[in-house]
Amino acid sequence: MRAMQVTALGQPLELREVDTPTPGPNEVLVRIHTCGLNFGDTLIVKGTYQEKPQLPATIGMEMCGTIEATGTDVAHLKPGQRIAAYAGFGGLGEYAVLPANICVPIPDDMTEIDAAAFLVAYGTSHVALDYKARMQPGERLLVLGASGGVGLTAVELGKLMGAEVIACARGADKLKIASKAGADHLLDSDTCDLKTDVKALGGADVVYDPVGGDLFDAALRACNPEARLLPLGFASGSVPQIPANYLLVKNLHVLGFYWGGYMRVNPKVLTDSFEVLFGWYAEGKLKPHVSHVLPLADSNDGLDLLRTRKATGKVVIQVDG
Known part of the structure; x- marks a missing residue:
């Protein structure tokens, strides 16, 4: 089988021929159709992700496929x-052996x-x-990185869940995509004064932040009392240092x-979350935004789209194409 593998940290993936795996007890063999790329995949290649694989390793955190065989x-x-499955690794190969308990049957009408x-x-x-x-x-929900893979879904779900959504992203084109996903207010991270502008809109009750850095610091200071902040990634490359006294004063x-x-x-x-989300998909309330679909051999180009922030929504690799 073919697989795109990390063979040396910091180097491009290599397309290699490897043995097709065999499922053991409580495992299934899956023929992979598609793999969704994530920013975490770029960190695995660099060697800076929280989980470090033994090399050579086939990356690709999430995938869709058809079960070929089951273990005992x-x-x-x-x-x-x-x-569909979130396995952490293995999606950029033509076959993968996965634990059966992480495989989620997908709706018949889901592509x-x-x-x-x-x-x-x-x-x-x-x-x-x-x-x-x-x-x-x-x-009031403030979403940073609002046109990215997770940020865009936070806009869409926030609106579906009844929030007033402030989307912050870089440039008019990305903000247009956030607007289509349901954002009520649009802020260009290149030109806005985030703290002042969010306060002018009434302040943030929830902050969703996959970016970190200076934007987190500004968002912290735009929070209403008892706001909740979710630092879930640091795409800026800078991990915020959070002043405890500020949390104390505002009960954040x-x-x-x-x-x-x-x-x-x-x-x-x-x-439990997947059950809710698949139900909303079946009802037509959710529609993934995919900006690029690339063949397996072009996986390095897909990772570059994430590194350079040229993608919006998701980048998907067509493994079996």
């Missing part, structure tokens, strides 16, 4: 069934491109806003959030 003790999945663009982006935003922040209808809550970590500590949080 797998009863709820059958060959021929289409699934394989949508499925590969769905789990991480929508799952991250839904668990962050609903389970962690307990966001309520009528609250900073909620650390690593979506993938729930796979180990409390997977029911994710499966």
Whole structure:
């Protein structure tokens, strides 16, 4: 089988021929159709992600495929069934062996491109806003990086959940995409005074931040009393240092959030979220925004689109094309 692999940290992926794996107990063999790229994939290549693979490694955190074979003790999945999975690794290969308990059957009317663009982006935003922040209808949600893979879903879900959404992104074209996703207010991160402009809109009750750096600092100072801040990534390359005295004065809550970590500590949080999200998809309330679909051999180009922030929404690799 073909697979795009990290063979040396900091170097481009290599397209290699590797052995097709065999499923063991409680595992399934999946023929991969599509793989959604995530910013975390670029960090794995650099060697700066929180989980470091043994090299050579096939990356690709989320994927859609068809079950080819099941190992022993797998009863709820059958060959021929289409699934989506967040596995952390393995999506940029033609086949992958996955734990059966992380494979989620997808709706019949869901395309394989949508499925590969769905789990991480929508799952991250839904668990962050609903389970962690307990966001309520009528609250004001500030989304930083609002045109990116997770940011755009936070705009879309925030509006669906009844929030007043302030979208902050770089440039008019990206803000136009956030507007189509339902944003009520648009702020250009290149030209706005985030603290002043958000305060003028009434302040933020929830801050969704995959960016970090100076924007987090400004958003912190634009918060209303008892606001909740969700630092869930640092695309700017700068990890904020949060002044505890400011949290004290305004009774603010900073909620650390690593979506993938729930796979180990409390997977029911994710499966409950997927049930809600797939229901909304089936009702036509959610539609993944995919800016690029590329063949497997062009996976390095897809990662570059994420590094340079030229993508909006998701970049999907067509593995079986």
